Amino acid sequence: MTPTKVLISGASIAGPTLAYWLHRYGFAVTVVEKADALRAGGYPIDIRGTAIEVVRRMGILPRLRDAHIDARRYTFLNSDGRQVTSVPGTVAGDGIRSQDLEVRRGDLADALYASIRDDVEFLFGDAIDTLDQSPHDGPDVEVSFRSGRRRTFDLVIGADGMHSQTRRTVFGAEEQFHRYLGYCFALFTMPNTFGLSRELMMWNSPGRAAALYAVGGHDAVHAFLTLHRPQPPVDALRNPAAQRELVAAAFSGAGWEVPALVDAMGDATDLFFDLAGQIRMPRWSSGRVALVGDAAYAPSFLTGQGSSLALVGAYMLADALAAHPDHSSAFAAYARTVRPFVSANQALVDNGAATLFPTTVRALEQRNTMLRGLDTMPAATSRPAHSALTLPRSPALPYSGRARARPVR
Template identity: 70%
Template sequence: MTSRSDTAAHTVLITGASLAGPTLAYWLHRYGFAVTVVEKAHAPRGGGYPIDVRGTAIEVVRRMGILPTLQAAHIDTGRFTFLDADGAEVAVLRPSAVAGSVEGQDLEVGRGNLTAALYETVRDDVEFVFDDSVDTLDQHERGVDVTFRSGRQRTFDVVVGADGMHSGTRRALLGPEEQFHRYLGYSFAVFTMPNTLGLSRELLMWNTPGRAAALYATGGADDDLHAFLNFHQPEQPLHLRRDPDAQRDLVARTYADAGWEVGTIVKAMHQADDLFFDTAGQIRMPRWSSGRVALVGDSAYAPSFLTGQGSSLALVGAYMLARSLATHGDHVDAFAAYERDTREFVTLNQALVDKGGARLFPTTAEALERRNAMLRGLVAMPATTPQPAHSALVLPEPAPTS
């Protein structure tokens, strides 16, 4: 292991202040880098659907000192109830039995809680620039000239894109998203709605072939619900990406004849001011860097919500990238080591979709019955085995600091 030399990168621009960005900033600051984080939103983003931190990622947040904060924010969901087309119970399980997580170790927290905890660890140590984003990148022997949408221009030794699945940094560096996107055949809408059913710390999921509707109560009966509508769609609806009205219309048509409480959920979607619509997909790239620019988290290897591992890959990937930059003499060697040491972990977790990660959302009647039989089997055998992919990487010790 070598220490960072005088020829190594000293100034780093990170685009995106969600999960991977602040994590990377924390570790780079610890290793002596001068870090700037640019974020197009006006502040760290709160709210959002609950997310998981599992396996190797738990060790990352422990080493950052925020594990107790996240443990205090852990959503201890009591039960996961699956419903048939008429709303009758199919099975009632502990959530860990479905996710392959380890009770008492793995965490589920509000996305805003995790974002806030990460931001608080580093907000006073690095430069954050909100309400701005990267417009163009111009690489040369001495660094990367960056022009921001605000018109400002600055030069950095290295730029890292941590700006999500629809990364503008990746687009500016390598071209359109479509060449790296693997569509998984589903569209989904998430939003919050009133808790008209009086649910408390539980999740209900209704299914018919190719359609699912879920209500997630992360709090008590007086708190709003997270609603989730996920449906099979063979062709990716690219034309809907920036048209919220068309997105709502598509969802409403898809669920027009649905039973149970789905009509109420769709009505709430039309009234929601926090609707997020997207497709289930992965980002798969032959390389995660080009020249002095690298990608991390969803920008480089989004696994999709179907794996439940997006947050964990972002945390682990940021840790591994920072460590590589701190222990190699130049960015070329650092980026190569980051990819060499992290790619297998990413590949295993992305492959969860191929190994049953989408099993909660069957697209045929036969597949739905097989899934329901599997769920009834889990009720009869509640002891579960942790998903090996979640902990497939043993986190190396942090790089030495001088």
């Protein structure tokens, strides 16, 4: 039988994970990525709870354990730069025992890509331009790419992030699904002139935070500038100059090393600016097109669960497509199983309520009091929302050959 042809848009986390499992089930997979290559390095991300089991089943857990950042110290400063407290990181290995991992985003992306690059087709430097589903939910999706090529697929999956073009094309404007959480942030790298190694330093004043994170003994550190704004500065999203002006104005007069961070942001070539928000959709599929990861249910960086939801969601979508005889029932099963897990994790944070970024003097004082009472940063051994979904079995072979057949009408 002819293998089911699936196009996945996005080669970051959800996309390659989905490609890996679909290939295991016998699907013919193509992944298209607008960037010319995988993005190296990147800011630290967490892998927690159920997601740890996904990467274990993929065989990449040992590699990710080797890449675990294992921060040794977290130092918190008040608005004039004086130390509030300095807390040791979890004792070496505790993060592993608790099944929490922290790695650079690029290290996870590299591990995922290496696990599947020889088995599926990757199209770098290209993107979906238009999608045309056959009338009456017919057997094909006609895809036009920005490069000019045209291809036909049985299914198309958008794994192209919070600002998904696939979602915009099929479901409409992002604004109807985006839930703003009251913060915007800038991430970039800068020279490590501070002598930091495997540690984080965070400065706070009400509604503002600046942090430096050294993930190792490197010449560069990750810089974070986060600010609370009741209304989203949407005009700055696609204007790098406006982003820099917005952040610089918000941190004007700040103490500690914040002026140096603002200056470095002006020179950064890897500035990433975005709003802290969530994607909440009533449905994740339409016809033969479905969404996974941030494109469908971004939880925001404030939860620390974006990468984990992408890993788990991709696994569950592949399992549903393999276990059901048609795409409609598969997409329905995927949503039915994953949505409670998504909801629990999105509920970890609310508007203006991020623990590390208090917006009032009182909230900041309460946070600092809590931090002073810590002997070590908690290893987070008990997190119900992060482990609220149990994965189905990991297959050695495709389900009864079903995945090898084209989806039926």
